Amino acid sequence: MSRNSTTDRASGLIQPDSRFPSTGTADEIGDRASAHWRAIQAAVSVCLQPVISIHSGRCVGFETVLSGYERLGYASASGLLDAAHGLGALPDLEHLILDRALSLFCGGPDHPEQKLFLNIDTRSLSDARALAARITRYLQQYGLNTVNLVIEVAERHPIADLSQIAPALTLLRQAAGGIGLDNFGAGYSGLPLLYSAQPDYIKIDRFFIANAEVDTRKRAFLTHIVNLAHLLGVQVIAEGVDSDREYMLCRDSGCDLVQGFAISPPLSSLTDATPLHDGVRALNAQDRRNRGSDIKLVSAQIEVIPPLPDTASLDDAFERLRTGSTTFLPVVSALGEPLGLLREKDLKAYVYSPFGKDLLSNKVYGRGPRHFLWPCPTAEVSARAEKILEIFSSDEESEGIILTEDGRYAGFLSARSLLRILNEKNLAVARDQNPLTKLPGNAVINDHLTEALADRGAAYTIAYIDFDFFKPFNDSYGFRQGDRAITLYADILRKDLPRDLCFIGHVGGDDFFASIRHSDCAEAVKMIRHTLDRFCDEVESFYDEESRRRGYILGKDRDGKDVRLPLLRASAGVLHITSGQSVESIDEVSGIFARLKKQAKASPSGMAVAMLGPVTREEAACCPEADPSESV
Template sequence: MKPSKVASRLESILDGINVTFQAIANIHTGRCFGCEVLLRGHEALGYPTVADMFDFCHTVGALAEVEVAVLGKAVNKLARLEWNAELRLFVPLDSRLLPEARAFQKAIRQEIGDHYTRLVMEVDGGTVVDVTSEWVKALKKHGALIAADRFGSGKFSQQLLHEVDPDFVKLSPFFVTDIDSDRRKRVALSQMVATAHTLGMQVIATGVQTERENLALRELGCDMVQGVFVQKPVNDPLALEATYAHLAAIGGEYRRRRTDQEWIAEQLDGIAPVLITESMSQVFERLANEPGRTLIPVVDKQGQPLGVVVERKLKNFAYSVFGKDLIANKGIGRTLQNFLSHCPIAEISSSLQQILASFSTAESADGVIITENGHYLGFLSAPSIIRAIHERTLSRARDENPLTKLPGNDLIAGFVTECFSSGQATVLAYIDFDNFKPFNDTYGFRQGDRAILLFADLMRRETINRDWFIGHIGGDDFFIGMRGGDQWSAMEAIGKLVEDFSSDAESFYDQAARENRCISAKDRDGTIKCFPLLSASAVLVGIPAGSTDRTVDEVSALIAAKKKDSKTSPNKMVFAVLEE
């Protein structure tokens, strides 16, 4: 191809290619952490795929030039967004640029200046590792971060963690799709997440399409999510949202994690971190001025934790006559990066169980770095983790039902009181079993416990897509609170719950009982009678908006008055409004 034609085609690529953005958000808070740069418009330029376009650029020796220009376009386009300085820019990198890594990163820095430290270079899981590790060192030297992309799908994925030491792990969409229903994928992904956290890396789930996938990923400990469920790729950066409220609002059952946050916050040590650019002399001075300090967290300019510098690993230099001077000598080239140690990282929204798992699987870890929306928040030492778990265990023993582990009477009363204080319209449901005593007498208390646990599990399942508070009053009595609920949607949901319980509970009976639809047992007077199979009935109490002067006792009295009516009702439910 003639040079003039090559130049013309390259010019058309640089003019015609369009830069779009797909949000990457915190899975717990919905806060937008960054966005991935995606390219569109290649078809109009005559290239079926982006890969085909880059193949041409590589063939004519212009791959680096085009990649740098694309980054410049992305940064300039994002400048329209007022809060863009907070965003990390995730950029897929072509592995063919590896041989010219140093020149490439220099060209990027010349093109985008200080924005270079916001970049997260995505290294594909299929990239040859022994070459990549040298390339990564060149990129990291000037502040860029690294993400292992499509992790789990490339043949070098596991090796990439060891050789490249990425800051982020982006899970392959293969493992994310149907993660809510595919048990084999859940097992594999849980191991990947645990490994990444142990090595101090944050995990991003890509290709998230549904709410149920998002919930499963939260449960497995992922830190961030990317996919159409968060937001489709956008051409206009103003369409990006600082916070994706639907992520933060998902899953009433996860409200219990807030309790873990309180225990964590109480034990958290807000050690001021040092910047990775600070000198070792400043680090020595800091340790000398804080005698009890054994480590200092290290962050980059954006507050992203990179690891810790540990005092005991500096002793050979600290107590040597010339040790500190040697480190301070810039000619020798020993920087804070050389003394950085791995440390597990967890979001403040993580459960204590997940934090403990990350800590326990990390070799020689002194604790866990805690982040908020991906930024450094504080440090949780090993003794602090133990104290937090111990205090939470004691609290739960007091506040939760020992069988179902659901909130008990004190927490239920607190929820109702909080509803009154907020003045928000709420529906409360009291549910108890029908014919439980004869069932328990006939089949034994173990089978009775299984029936109670079944109902508790069904309640938990129903909370997945709803902002429900669920509790266990005791025995076969349960409670559900529905903030903002209305009569008809509440009755529909509770009706389904009762119906599912009646159907599933049949499995606890023997064949004869299932065929006869009843069992013979003694009533409270000792008379043998035929009792129907297990079911449940419910009293639903509607609390109108603005009912701020009512009490828990009034709710209890109304439920007691309507309980008998619910058991004789055709649909096993009664709805009553707490009138003025």
């Protein structure tokens, strides 16, 4: 089907495209058009792909996936949609998809508590009123609530006038329970559409997920998009997640929901679908890290303000605000999902105007809590305290932050409560912090190492780093210069290792610790090598000009004889632990590092690498610093 075909407006039938002869009488053309439309109806079908909570594995809903287009000769679903648009039949095709998707969705045993995510082409928004009316009729026909449907807007085509998007989406939001943006970050409108649409969900394009575990810039983009979404009170769906490593990356980046072949393929029947997806639960079980180390601190400060249902009347809201102790109310959907805040100050203009309150209370006027919602930042209750603060502090007008548990309203955290949490955490961290470098000390390092060794769901590259020829340097230049060298390397580790995947600590003296999660061995070794080389270059400035020129300093051995002592450098023993590898204890790792440390100091490169777990020749070849014979 091509874009230059036409539609017979009188009959409402699709005219044949360039694949079908257009010659003949009007009746003959109409017959072929009818046959063409019947072929589309017979060929097009839908499947539903589970959308899973990344926190618990609960099946939140299903994404509508169009299939059968290949039987019509199209290479992709977008090809069929483009052709339908060219024929003027895009609304008819979307009508067909909606009907079949709802029919399949209602076959699931838990569909009253779930959502159907349905993609709508932006070109259909030109007649949003008719589309909204059609959606309302179908929801009534299938006995569903508006909360069961999320309309996703695709960014495949340019939007000429973004100012027209908001009214169209307002109409659709009244018919459906939520609005989503599909393929966010890879479409035409991007951030302007995010601003205009005020969505409830954004679906991160796979581009930002693929290979992000080894691409620092992609991880940075992913993390910032998630933070921006949460600041706006928007949930984030990671789409196209095809491996366990990608799943772990999306979870660590703060995504709320996930879908992809690593979780489940599209389903043609929901009779076997369960509320909890075993695959996600298994992945979460593999990761035994203490991700919830701040949960106790946060839970102790949560203020559980009873939420206001979005279906409540404004009279109920006025009464709650009059008798309650807060100047705002969290508003939730029928499924308990936070929608935003209803603030007293936003209603004052009506309350203090003549007949304003009576007008709002009038059911004919049709205003409810949803019409006065103020976006509020959200965070999962299991998030780190620093992450919650980062989201909260980005919004100067925020009353606080809404906390969720598995995507549902759990309570509210005020600015004062958040400060208490951070104060308690900072006190705990300060007890073990190295006073010179302000890096975590031995107790925190041991806790991290214990958690890393128990986390079989991810690969880790762990490095033990210390200085070579540090004593001669200290003896010649004094302990103050020695302290400067230590803080120099600490700063290099902070700046050059990725914060989102790396833990660094200061064992004491000139000994450091670094751990990189979800790492490719070769990439991690490259990062560590960079810190060693940078330190070697920069620490030369601590020597006098003559020593720098010679490349060594003069000292005395135990017998008092003059000896040449090399300039200061750092060496690293590096251990790569493959995903799924079981480690007995920290003592086992300590024994490996004792051997690697000696090898590193004796090596011209200042580095020795070993791999723990089954390693193929190809994997060993990807890490040239590692000796395959040293795999343990």
